[in-house]
Amino acid sequence: MRFSGEAESITLLHEKGVVMPVEPTPRRRRLGAELRRIREALGWTQEEAASRLGYQSLSTVSKIENGLQGLRIQQLPHFFEVYGVTDAALREELRDLVRRAGEIDWWQRYEGVVDDPLGDYFSQVENAGALFVFNPLAIYGLLQTPEYARAVTEGSRVWKTPEDIDRFVALRLEHQRAMAERRPPLKLWAVIPEGVLRQEVGGRACMRAQIEHLMHLARTSPSVTIQVLPFSAGAHAGMDGPFMLMSFPAGRDLVCVESLRTSLHLNEPETVELYRTTSDLLKSDALSPKASLPLLATIAKEFS
Template structure:
């Protein structure tokens, strides 16, 4: 690629919140390097051999599993014929951004491997859509409610482990207060409002907090009546991440009893996006949901 071929769209558009997400940047930079490699007519093994990389290093960089060092980026761009100084400078700037430590790594002591992909990327999403059949979604929980949910889980946790998990949940919630915060659209099973978690005081506080959040312009909450969720056939929690940038594929996170599935396979993502569409179409409107929520709050007075 020559200096006049400014085709990498990465360099000519703002990345917004993605710039503050090292994991997302690694995926974007890796995908861009893959495009450049294909354009240059090389396969990963060729690149490894020409640059003296260990076997499969190029593939790991392209998949975002291996951080790209500045020297590696320079060598790759040169091999792929990228000569425009502005492009190289911008690419190297983003490489430096991608090498920062993700905020969630400080919670590695309580962050399960199967939960990491969601936590790592949700802050980079333009839209987060979620369905929760048992509890208020984690991004909308109060600390007291979160503590009650965590303590009711199957694992026997020490007090400091519970605190750390609550802190993790609060850090995730802070992403909704950022300037480039994702738009959150949550559908909650009606039974969630009926289930008293942590006692009446904790539940009332949670419902009041949820009602306040529903008045924010970038947060939409709908309640799905019991007959709706029964007809749609949803039996587990689902979170769908929609990214504004084409360099990041949409993803779906599906909860199971003891683990989860995080997938970016188009067929799987489409299946769950369709399910969320049907739930949203059949659920109460946000206004109707708020009326129902306020009715439940009055029952705790």
């Protein structure tokens, strides 16, 4: 994975009228995805959009939408006018993506550990306003204790050396710290299957500490909601596997299907709506947040 530490000024060579390729950073890709969404909602092809924007070739629009060509903040008012973007929150989000397009993110210090898809995930979740997560395999990363995170990383066999394991665990914990300091805080809603809570990841003491950590978050953090999906729920809406549903202050919601080292981002309206329905059904199938606490306490006690 390459990282561009250069200033945004390298993206356009005004004197020669030459547009330079840029690093398709997560923010540039998100900017391009939002502009593509707006264009498609208007029913325009890339060629039609290029003509309306005054570009000679549709390839310019294609490169912008794929994060391969930078935009300057001064260009955005023209895009707003042509695309009819009047929503103030969406305008400010697009401005922020342009301003910060070339910024070095904290996770870029972990070169060799963070691949492009995982970097995209970090960028997305740090900009999200709300996140619903369902994972029948492990407790979600932002809710993990350090001991649980290490046990999951070691157990996955993806990371081969102790040094690689140390770096990935450090990455997880730094992500937690960054999100804990974010203002406004992320509204995190997790539905956790009972089987995940009873799986002895890292041993009994590790699991007891992990469950007690979940109880502490549920009781003390207004931005965290935890529901337990009990065995008695039987077959449920999440049988197809893990996913995350991200909502943003402006722009289209996003579904992320994540594994340990990669993630798939889906933002087609029909797909997002399908996962939104699934999340609602899982909330209905699970115990209420209040009723989940006694079950968490029972399982923690059993690990004593």
